Amino acid sequence: xxxxxxxxxxxxxxxxxxxxxxxxxxxxxxxxxxxxxxxxxxxxxxxxxxxxxxxxxxxxxxxxxxxxxxxxxxxxxxxxxxxxxxxxxxxxxxxxxxxxxxxxxxxxxxxxxxxxxxxxxxxxxxxxxxxxxxxxxxxxxxxxxxxxxxxxxxxxxxxxxxxxxxxxxxxxxxxxxxxxxxxxxxxxxxxxxxxxxxxxxxxxxxxxxxxxxxxxxxxxxxxxxxxxxxxx
Numbered sequence: 001x002x003x004x005x006x007x008x009x010x011x012x013x014x015x016x017x018x019x020x021x022x023x024x025x026x027x028x029x030x031x032x033x034x035x036x037x038x039x040x041x042x043x044x045x046x047x048x049x050x051x052x053x054x055x056x057x058x059x060x061x062x063x064x065x066x067x068x069x070x071x072x073x074x075x076x077x078x079x080x081x082x083x084x085x086x087x088x089x090x091x092x093x094x095x096x097x098x099x100x101x102x103x104x105x106x107x108x109x110x111x112x113x114x115x116x117x118x119x120x121x122x123x124x125x126x127x128x129x130x131x132x133x134x135x136x137x138x139x140x141x142x143x144x145x146x147x148x149x150x151x152x153x154x155x156x157x158x159x160x161x162x163x164x165x166x167x168x169x170x171x172x173x174x175x176x177x178x179x180x181x182x183x184x185x186x187x188x189x190x191x192x193x194x195x196x197x198x199x200x201x202x203x204x205x206x207x208x209x210x211x212x213x214x215x216x217x218x219x220x221x222x223x224x225x226x227x228x229x230x231x232x
Contacts, residue, residue, distance in 0.1 A: 004114050005092075011113055011134050014059050015050055018132060018203045022114035030198050035120045041127040046081030047095035048199070049110065051135030051154065060154040061196075062141065064103060065186060067150045075150070077188040079195075080105070081128070091115060091129035103152045104144050109137030121191055130195060159183045161200055163209035169217040177214065187224040189217065 003023030008016040027034065035041050049062040068075045080099035088094040092115065096107040116130040143149040159165055160181055169189050170177035179197040180189040188196065200206045 002115050002117055006111065006113050011111070012052065012059075015113065015134055015203075018199065019113050021202050022116060022132060025117060025202070027117040027119055029202075030117070030195060031119050033120045033122050035125075035127065039125070041120065041125050043084040043091075043094075043129070044082055044126040045084065045091035045094035045098070045129045045131055046079035047099040047110075047131050047133055048079055048195070049099065049105070049133045049135055050157075051138050053154075053156065054138070059157045061157060061160070062099075062103065062105070062135075062152070063155050063184075063186060063188070063192070064143070064152045065150045067146065067148055076190060076192070077186045078192050079130070083126070092131050095129075095131040095133075102144055102149050103141040104139075105141050106137075106139040109135065109139050111136045119191075119195075128191075153184050153186060155184045155186070157200070157203075157205055160196060161205050161207045161209075163207055166209040167213040167215055167220070168211060169215050169220055171217050180215075180217075180220065182224060185228065187221060 004019050006019065008019045011019055050059055051062070052058065053060055062080065063077050064080055065077050066075060080102045081095055082098040084094045085097070088097060092112045096110065099105050100107055111134045112131055113134050114132040116132065118127050118129045120127055141152045143152055160183055165181050165183045167180055168177055169180040178189065179193045180187070181193055181196070
């Protein structure tokens with residue numbers, strides 16, 4: 001099932017626009033990629049978990065940084081998630097299981113609110129279903145397996161939409177370019193940044209930012225890593 005899993009009025013007012021629009025979007029809203037005819041894809045799901053800051057009541061979203069030692073997507077920031085397994089019972093089950101395994105979040109405190117269209121990720125051949133959720137009863141989170149996850153963070157939506165934290169990255173010699181964020185000590189780009197960028201707009205949070213600020217990906221990553229190292 002694609003679209004809302006709950007009535008919009010059952011979630012906080014700030015999350016209702018995303019729940020309402022979830023049934024009106026398709027994969028082209030988020031990506032221009034689709035699997036070639038007859039191509040093998042593996043089903044996967046990610047959990048886009050929105051909560052509220054205990055002190056301010058402002059919304060935030062759960063992100064994790066993958067371990068630098070991994071063979072693929074090393075050091076990249078992602079939503080909790082992964083490949084489907086027998087017994088998951090669908091994308092919601094996959095997303096919750098993977099989030100618990102990776103971040104230690106307690107599924108009982110999470111309210112899945114919508115399922116977004118399946119998105120094809122060419123680099124991994126995953127067909128990823130994003131699951132939107134509300135963190136009704138927040139629980140502590142951490143990097144459960146340091147061999148897979150370097151860190152976990154609740155990133156304020158206000159920081160994501162801050163124009164100072166947004167820019168565009170491109171790969172030298174390649175036609176690809178996409179949105180990026182540097183926020184909460186994280187450098188977010190690729191699939192995760194693209195999905196976040198669209199959701200911020202659909203949710204009515206987006207602020208005007210300089211989309212003409214285009215940076216070389218390798219140079220921007222190197223600059224970020226140098227800043228992080230200098231702060232340690």
